Amino acid sequence: MRILIVGAGKVGKTLAENLTNEAHDVVIIDNDEDVLHRCEDLYDVMVVEGNGANAQTLIDAGAAHADILIAATAGDEINMLCCLIGKRLGAKYCIARIRDPKYNESLTLLQHELGIDLAVNPERATALEINKLLRFPFASNIESFAKGLIEMVEFRAQPKDPVTGCMLRDVPTRLPGLPRVLFAAVERGGQVSIPTGDFTIQAGDRVYVAGDQIAITNFFRYMGRDTHPVKNVMILGGGRISYYLARMITPLGMHVTMIEIDPDKATLLSEDLPHVNVLLGDGTNQELLEQEGLQNMDAFITLCNRDEENLMTGLYASTQGVPKVIVKNNRVNYADVINRMGLDTIISPRQITGAYILRYVRARIGGHGTKVEKLYRLIDGKAEALEFIAREGEKYIGVPLKDLKMRENTLVAVIARRGKVIVPFGNDHIESGDSVIIITCEAGLGDLNEVIRT
Amino acid sequence: MNKKLVFRMLGTILVIEAICMLPAFIIGWAHGDERRDVLALLLSALICLVVGLPMHLLEKPQTSNLRAKEGFMIVTLSWMVMSLFGALPFMLSGFIPNFFDAFFESVSGFTTTGATVLTADQFEGVMPFGIGFWRAFTHWIGGMGVLVLSLALLPKLTGRSAHLVRAESPGPSLSKIAPKMTDSSKILYIVYSALTLMEFISLMLCGLSPYDAALHAVSNAGTGGFSNHAASIAYYDSPAVEIVITVFMTLFSINLALYYSIVTGRWRDFTKSEELKWFLCMFGGSALLIACIIAAPAHGGNFGDALRHSFFNVATTMSTTGFTIDAYTTDLWPIAARAIILCLMFCGACVGSTAGGMKTMRIALLLKQSKREIGRTFNPRRVQRVRFEGRGIDETMLHQVAVFAFVYVLLVLLGGLLISFEGKFDLIDNFTASLTCVSNIGPCFGAGASGFSEFGSFSKAVMSILMLAGRLELFPILAFFHRDAWRKI
Known part of the structure; x- marks a missing residue:
């Protein structure tokens, strides 16, 4: 398929990498020549320099016979315009990244007129992902399939887990009460394998199990994991993800404490989120965290802009005994290092957005x-x-x-x-x-x- | 450096080279060459295969991702290895027994230079058909680049192939005509083959034998210049052949991607190409000027003949092919006409063609940049961007082009200097020999006009490096001698 990506930012590059690996014809449009040169070196793509909302640029890039156009520039308006023009020129499907909540509301009216087949909001998608994780705190990752019937859950095997050291073939006989779930995939030392009967799970492995919701919950109860729902959540940083997340989880009865360093932003947040306890301060300050009751939190989520701050604060929270720590990390290449440090729930907006769009493209x-x-x-x-x-x-x-x-x-x-x-x-x-x-x-x-x- | 990946790629190149030797073998066999000459080609192909196949199959690199350094090393090494193994048929058959001579001939073939070490009595009736075809066929392989060919044939060869193609294909910037490098290479090779076929048919229609037509078609397509006749195109003494060759030399001087845009119905790309306009202006202008100059002294006032000869010679120089119909380097031509040819030897043809030289685009950019700098002397605060093909050109690129031009001239001078140390020939002979090698043209003024056989082994070695440097646009070869290339990282 011929796919046009407008904007070679984080999401654009992630998509380019994945789509070229799947042997699609990818054309990238951006107005920064340096970025384009780098893309050309790294991925097997064609690059076109110019403004993606300019009809001539889109024609040069071959929008007329493009199967999918993905507008992922920094500006929502540009993305909308890209889709509008792209669709007129003959692109079959148009995907736009639209992150401003204000636009999202009017989008239901305009989506068809603008020619947008799929609107992606990275922050909202990320918030949804975190929301899911908070509902199943024992898992470091959850995916649901078949309209929510099947859950696939990732956890890290601990030395005291009953399944650790047990050959998978022997699991039913040695652990008779264990609910029947499927061991779908195991990662050990950076290598992923799909386990067969003679596979033995070791402590430290990242294991994916699949089954229906009840079986999964029972499985973790049997394993002795805490299956109590999360009540108190502390969020570091008051960006868009935090905003969406707070709006999603406060109705579920979770109590949210949000720490924001910018006074203006904090004021705005407190207006928009009346049920959230918005604090003004530096969230990386350990004293502040302790005073605000970090130890009593069920979950701690770091959503600052800087990956390093997120990581360090997250590590600190996990040493303080917070049972669920979720860390936002945009640089995927750190993932291996972070996992070795013991933080297993890492959220990467660009990957979530990439996967979301990729899912649409595949279909x-x-x-x-x-x-x-x-x-x-x-x-x-x-x-x-x-x-x-x-x-x-x-x-x-x-x-x-x-x-x-x-x-x-x-x-x-x-x-x-x-x-x-x-x-x-x-x-x-x-x-x-x-x-x-x-x-x-x-x-x-x-x-x-x-x-x-x- | 990912040595395994480099070895694997070199193995692939050798396997492809082995396959490329087969047409020459078949032709030699079919024309009833001497047994030794036929076997030499078969044996060379087998040697390439025996060395290349294990390298290709056994070396399993952990990652197939190329970094810039590996890309450049692969390109440089594969051209060296390819030339080395390409010399085998010459040596094994005993046609060119001396190693330096055979290597020079092979490099001259792959780099599409067309400078030969053969003497006039080694052509007619002496040159085996198979060896003769292999000699010309190296032009065809080298014209578009063997790595581009390997990408067209083996799509999953390597990731990040941009580094390879960038180093191998001529021009200051990489331009793809299809999103996938493999598709891009395939399209280019299809256009290339189609044009070659057209020339083959045209030459057949002019009455050439199939062997001669095929040999000159592949030789011309790569803008090389090897012929199976000592007198080159003059041997046929036929205006029709000369005109066909002139037309195709011009066609192969033009960016092949432009033909693809014609086929896909985008005429505008072709008609709006600024580089093409520059090229055609330079081409037409100098050809007409030369015709006026030589009409009286060389052709007795027959302007039609003068035109045909001037167009042929301008085409052979600008396309860097190096076919000859009359020795323009002798005293027959007035000095002014020869001077024009000398200047054109620097230029070369368009980016993305099979020609060598500095390329019209670079010349145009240098001229525009010079104009801007001159204008700036009166108006120091003026901000002005150099534009080409309708878009602004990055300062980094202008900078690169300027450095390229300097290094180009430097290399020509250095080469001429080194050749002079052998002390055999005149100044103009040595320096134009150096220039003709760097520009991948073939013939030169003076001693080398009819062949390079009289130069010594040292000069031939120097010229071999100059030709490689010229074909790969200087930097890959020069970087090869940079100490960072040999650091372990």
């Missing part, structure tokens, strides 16, 4: 087989979970899984059928209409037929 890939419904990137993008809806008449329908030839490093994790969740074994099969969730270490799969070869 638009032509072809007539079984298309991807949803895509989640696990373990910093080293593995992917894909959701497909099995369709009538495909070759794999009704064949027991053990007779299907699977691609290497790929696993049929869970099947959801008519509201029931099946953790499949060799004798189970796929029926038409099933939601099938696949875990894979390969990027770029777009069709269930590519995964399963009969």
